[in-house]
Amino acid sequence: MLPEETFRSSDLPPADRFECWRALMSETHAPMELQSEHAADFWVNQRNISLGEITVYPLECDSLTFRRTPKLISKSDPEAFHLSLVKRGSGVVTSGRATIMHRAFEYHSSDTSRPFEINSIRGSFEVIGIEVPKNLLPMPPHTAGQVIGRRISARDGMGALLATFLTQVTRDSRSYQPADGPRLGAVLADLVASLFAGVLDADRSLTPETHRRALTLRIMDFIRRNADDPQLDVSAIAAAHHISVSYLHRLFQREGGGTTAAGFVQQQRLSRARRDLADPLFREVPVHVIAARRQQGVP
Incomplete structure (x- = not known):
């Protein structure tokens, strides 16, 4: 701690x-x-x-x-x-x-x-x-x-x-x-x-470094809030922040803590899938259905 x-x-x-x-x-x-x-x-x-x-x-x-x-x-x-x-x-x-x-x-x-x-x-x-x-x-x-x-x-x-x-x-x-x-x-x-x-x-x-960190944090927060959107991909993320896809990739290479933008989206969706699996409301829903819904970004 x-x-x-x-x-x-x-x-x-x-x-x-x-x-x-x-x-x-x-x-x-x-x-x-x-x-x-x-x-x-x-x-x-x-x-x-x-x-x-x-x-x-x-x-x-x-x-x-x-x-x-x-x-x-x-x-x-x-x-x-x-x-x-x-x-x-x-x-x-x-x-x-x-x-x-x-x-x-x-x-x-x-x-x-x-x-x-x-x-x-x-x-x-x-x-x-x-x-x-x-x-x-x-x-x-x-x-x-x-x-x-x-x-x-x-x-x-x-x-x-x-x-x-x-x-x-x-x-x-x-x-x-x-x-x-x-x-x-x-x-x-x-x-x-x-x-x-x-x-x-x-x-x-x-400083340029602070600019990059702050922008990456804003992007990560945007991904967390929109991970359930099936249309969310690297192109949509870049467009929402008025940057190119290539610059988005460079940001995550430098400030993403070892993950890519696409990987971070996947992490958020998997996290939601784990939460669903632990939720009694989804007890009767097959695992493969929950996995497919989250993989597609369905809330």
Whole structure:
């Protein structure tokens, strides 16, 4: 499994919960002032998952205020960008003169080098947080910094792809090997950079390698979502992404992890066939019928 640390407030006496969690958040993100009307009996569940030098953490807790002040920045700055996928709840982020409300299925971002304040609203909330050192993001920090504080949707495009990646990694963290962590971290850094570049419409700031990785990940996500389409083949995949078949093959040769585009389609269909075979609803359906349906891309 991936290196992971779990914090559950229920494991501690009520009087110790808030302060112990504050100390954890100061290590995970950066030193912050935290305030909550629930501090006397704080409820929080958090898992810190290490992907090399990048940390991902599913977090749910009572409402509170996060505050990163100039004084704290002068004392300690890990030089990182933070991004949170909001899964439940809402909050108001104030950075400089800008104040933005973030709701579920949006991202909010911050920079450890800039003061900010985050106030969660109405009860508990749930997020998946990401801490990315600035020197690991494959785009210039001053360019990435222009995205900080903007509202970013997680419902479509690169935002949805990043959300899918975060959800899968945090849900299935035990299925990966420790050596997978840095590789997953590199993919995550590419996805964050591509998301930022899309917000800024500044793709020229990305490296060619990041372009290829991000495009390959988008294609893989497209294949997963459309594997049941009997018309899905390499020509259709290439056309949907406005690239040539030959370039599609080259992408998978470099970034496909040892599989081809056609092979990846086959893998998705076989995976669906295995799922059908395990489904009681298909108990009376002959194996060769299930295999034929999936081979043809029939849902």
